[in-house]
Amino acid sequence: MQRTTLEKVEPVAEGVVQLLLRGTDGPLSPWEPGAHIDLTLPNWLTRQYSLCGDPADRDTYRVAVRHDRLSRGGSEYIHLFLTKGRTLDVSVPRNNFPLLPAPEYLFIAGGIGITPLLPMLKAAVESGAPARLLYTGKSRATMPFTDELQTMHGSRVRIHTSDTHGTPDLAAEAAALGPETLVYCCGPTPMLDTAETVFPAERLHLERFRPAFREFAPNAPFEVHCARSARTVQVGAEDSMLDALNHAGFRIPSGCREGVCGSCEVTLVGGEPEHRDDIGAPPDRMYSCVSRSLSPALTVDL
Structure with missing residues (x-):
C-alpha cells in the first residue's frame, strides 16, 4: 500500500x-x-x-x-x-483495461465512465493517432470534466446529453467505424450492453462498474490445493473461494467482490476453473471472489 x-x-x-x-x-x-x-x-x-x-x-x-x-x-x-x-x-495501480496500440480510436463514455477514458484520449492524441470521444450523460451539469476535455481536445470531443439529444445512436457510430479503429467504452450497463451488440467484438474494449448478468450452474463444493504451502482448503457450495482461503489464513486482498476489479487474483497451477469475472482472466489466473471450479480440485500458487 x-x-x-x-x-x-x-x-x-x-x-x-x-x-x-x-x-x-x-x-x-x-x-x-x-x-x-x-x-x-x-x-x-x-x-x-x-x-x-x-x-x-x-x-x-x-x-x-x-x-x-x-x-x-x-x-x-x-x-x-x-x-x-x-x-x-x-494500492499500487492495476490495469485491467489497457490502451492498446491502434491506427485510430473511438472512445465512448457514459457519465462517470469518463474517468478511465480521459487519460486514454490524451495518450491516443499524443501518439498521433486519430481519436475522438463521444461523451454521453443525462445533462451537461451531471458530466464531470466537460470543460477540461473540450479545452484540451476541442472538436475531438462530442458532448451528447439525453435531456437535449435523447439516446445516442451507437449503431450509427458502428456503421461509420473505420476498418482498424479500436473502440473503448465505459459507462452504465445499458450503454455497454448496446455497444456489445453493435461493435465488432474483436475491436471493442469495455470496462464495467457492475458485473453483467449471467447464469451459471448451481455452486458445487471443491478443493483448493495450495502448492507452495502444501495445504488443501475446502470450498463449500455456499462459500466463495476467496472467503475459504482467507478463513484458512491466506491473506488474499479483495475489493469489489463482484469480479470487476481484479484485486483478488490468484495464480492457477492446475485444474479447470469456471471464470465468472467480467475482466477476462488470462489462462494462468483467476479471480477468487466469484470464480469457482469445474473440476473436483484446483491447484494454486499459494
Whole structure:
C-alpha cells in the first residue's frame, strides 16, 4: 500500500467530486491509462476508482467519485464525511483495461465512465493517432470534466446529453467505424450492453462498474490445493473461494467482490476453473471472489 494525503476534494459536476491524493513518502507508483487503485477509507471500506489524472505526474493521483444513491457506504462516506488533509492508503495501480496500440480510436463514455477514458484520449492524441470521444450523460451539469476535455481536445470531443439529444445512436457510430479503429467504452450497463451488440467484438474494449448478468450452474463444493504451502482448503457450495482461503489464513486482498476489479487474483497451477469475472482472466489466473471450479480440485500458487 501507498500512503497519501488528501490534498483536494471538490465538486466537478452535480453529484461528483474529484479527489487529489498526494504521496506522503515520495513518488507514487507509475501507472498507464485505464488503471485503477484501491482506496481504503477511514470507515474501513475499500473501493476501486479509475485514475483520471496525468500518468506523468508521479506526485499525485486523481480520481472522481459519483454519489451513488444505492451506495454501500463508499461514495456516501466520500461525499458526506471525507475532508481535506486526511491520510489515506491506496494500492499500487492495476490495469485491467489497457490502451492498446491502434491506427485510430473511438472512445465512448457514459457519465462517470469518463474517468478511465480521459487519460486514454490524451495518450491516443499524443501518439498521433486519430481519436475522438463521444461523451454521453443525462445533462451537461451531471458530466464531470466537460470543460477540461473540450479545452484540451476541442472538436475531438462530442458532448451528447439525453435531456437535449435523447439516446445516442451507437449503431450509427458502428456503421461509420473505420476498418482498424479500436473502440473503448465505459459507462452504465445499458450503454455497454448496446455497444456489445453493435461493435465488432474483436475491436471493442469495455470496462464495467457492475458485473453483467449471467447464469451459471448451481455452486458445487471443491478443493483448493495450495502448492507452495502444501495445504488443501475446502470450498463449500455456499462459500466463495476467496472467503475459504482467507478463513484458512491466506491473506488474499479483495475489493469489489463482484469480479470487476481484479484485486483478488490468484495464480492457477492446475485444474479447470469456471471464470465468472467480467475482466477476462488470462489462462494462468483467476479471480477468487466469484470464480469457482469445474473440476473436483484446483491447484494454486499459494
